[in-house]
Amino acid sequence: EAQVTQNPRYLITVTGKKLTVTCSQNMNHEYMSWYRQDPGLGLRQIYYSMNVEVTDKGDVPEGYKVSRKEKRNFPLILESPSPNQTSLYFCASSLRGTGEGNEQFFGPGTRLTVL
Amino acid sequence: AQSVTQLGSHVSVSEGALVLLRCNYSSSVPPYLFWYVQYPNQGLQLLLKYTSAATLVKGINGFEAEFKKSETSFHLTKPSAHMSDAAEYFCAVSDGTSYGKLTFGQGTILTVHP
Numbered sequence: 723e724a725q726v727t728q729n730p731r732y733l734i735t736v737t738g739k740k741l742t743v744t745c746s747q748n749m750n751h752e753y754m755s756w757y758r759q760d761p762g763l764g765l766r767q768i769y770y771s772m773n774v775e776v777t778d779k780g781d782v783p784e785g786y787k788v789s790r791k792e793k794r795n796f797p798l799i800l801e802s803p804s805p806n807q808t809s810l811y812f813c814a815s816s817l818r819g820t821g822e823g824n825e826q827f828f829g830p831g832t833r834l835t836v837l
Numbered sequence: 838a839q840s841v842t843q844l845g846s847h848v849s850v851s852e853g854a855l856v857l858l859r860c861n862y863s864s865s866v867p868p869y870l871f872w873y874v875q876y877p878n879q880g881l882q883l884l885l886k887y888t889s890a891a892t893l894v895k896g897i898n899g900f901e902a903e904f905k906k907s908e909t910s911f912h913l914t915k916p917s918a919h920m921s922d923a924a925e926y927f928c929a930v931s932d933g934t935s936y937g938k939l940t941f942g943q944g945t946i947l948t949v950h951p
């Protein structure tokens with residue numbers, strides 16, 4: 723089954739404790755992206771990757787890191803989480819970018835709480 | 838830079854009534870426009886997309902949307918609401934580049950009453 727998977731689905735942590743949220747897709751997509759969803763703000767892009775070893779900042783990159791060492795994986799790293807990073811996070815992938823009208827496929831989401 | 842405005846953060850309809858969710862966009866290039874639906878505790882799922890092939894776009898679950906360039910709108914409609922349509926709906930616009938990103942509206946929560 724074609725899908726985007728994220729782990730963990732739920733995470734409660736404390737301020738300053740490094741964490742990684744994994745994202746994997748099995749559709750051989752070039753483009754992957756991370757979003758955060760906050761009430762009343764919709765989804766905002768954190769980082770995106772156009773292919774292996776090619777990443778760039780989205781609209782809200784502060785406090786986050788990413789890497790793309792393999793085509794299928796795109797982990798999101800919070801090196802020193804803070805309470806304002808409490809949010810619902812989505813990973814997404816598409817064949818290429820949405821500028822060609824490509825559909826983005828979304829993972830199920832990771833709900834992160836930083837105390 | 839592109840932007841999306843969804844009018845109404847909450848819309849409530851009766852089962853069987855018309856559903857109308859409003860979306861206006863701004864874009865400096867011909868846009869690609871998308872509607873996504875998010876059911877409770879799930880990720881986003883594509884409902885339909887506009888890619889300039891036709892101004893009236895039909896999607897899944899009986900939804901459709903009409904692209905109106907003069908009004909910079911892409912409103913989502915469904916003639917008869919069903920209880921299973923209750924969800925949050927997001928309109929999004931692409932920046933049109935080959936590796937473009939999506940800019941989302943703030944979302945509209947649809948409630949369907951029996």
